[in-house]
Amino acid sequence: MTTDPRPPISDNELHALADGRLDPVRAAEVERLLADRPDDQHRLGGYRRIDAGLHALYDSVLDEPVPDRLRRRPSVAWHRRGWARIVGGAVAALLLLGLGAAGGWYARDQRIAARQEQIAILQPAALAHRIYVAERRHPVEVRAEEEHLVRWLSSRLKIQLKTPELAAMGFKLMGGRLLPTERGSAAQFMYEDVQGRRVTLYIRSDLQGNRETAFRYVQDETGVGMFYWIDGAKGYAIAAQMPRDELIQIAQKVYDELEKAP
């Protein structure tokens, strides 16, 4: 075979033409070139027929009524309430637990169990945030510069920790500390920006119930906001005194980095 003298059409261009993704100038050019390339023409026709076939097979799904089970939106009614009310509610819920079990109120037990787990992250994270962001001289126990910080806290929590990089938002890791829980240990990392605003990341790894739940936001009366979520035994909370829209950027970054960790 001698070299084909005709200007080439790449596979990618042929697909892009079939999908209407080729820029109009090149598309016109390729259409012209196709005139004396029956093999490519044939392939293009084949690709178009495949897509038409897929629509013929599956477009009817778009018109089916959506089943009820897919329309239910989980309740988020309480997620924007203040910590005080949530914690107060939890105490009431815990009191109800005995009654619920006796009365066989299974659904309510489930809700209470879910709420207990949320309290297990929300309350200690909020407490640790308030105490340590106010510290001028000893905000952290081990400074970020000390390379054993992450290794040490990882070994105490028995999970591989990492400290998310928040430089893009102007926050620098100051360091971290070990905190007690009812069952074991938790870790707190603290970040600070040039204005001296501080963000804490609270992590515990000893939650029970093995649920994966809602990413939730709460804010207290003083304007301290917190995003928190639970992933199996692990619970995370990001707290800072800043508007929700700003905090969510940080929470998003932390979440992305932690969830992508192996």
Next chain:
Amino acid sequence: MADDDRADGDLDRLVIEQIPHLRRYARALVGRGDRADDLVQDCLERAWSRLGLWRRDGNMRAWLFTIMHNLNANAVRAAKRRPRHDSIDDALPHASTPATQEQRLELSALSNALRALPEEQRAVVLLVGLEQFRYDEVATVLDLPIGTVMSRLHRGRERLRRALAGEVAPVLRRVK
């Protein structure tokens, strides 16, 4: 607070309007209707719970399909050791438009060939051809380099095309 509620309502709508598309893609991807809706339900539950994390300037459609892709990849890994039980009947949906005998044959050949494609090629072919995502969006949804997207698209479409050519050629001859 009222502003917040309104914003949340808008977000809810953005999710809800994608449900039919998620269902169509899931049906084409996994075949069976009930399994497809299980996948959609899992995807929606996760999306609702993570909605606070969605970037308001982001692409809701791509975000939802990304969640669905990750869930399905996990499910596929988990099911690896379980025996397959897809039958052709399960895989064959009702055609959207009344079809002639030839069209029915072609659609049934396409459906079978689609089931026979490796999952990774099927996903790309469907996201591009059925859901009409741009190539860069597919790369985001599947977390792949765009070159890999293009090569899977090519291999997938070529396999489908050859499968159809095999089935359809005799029909065309008979028509003439």
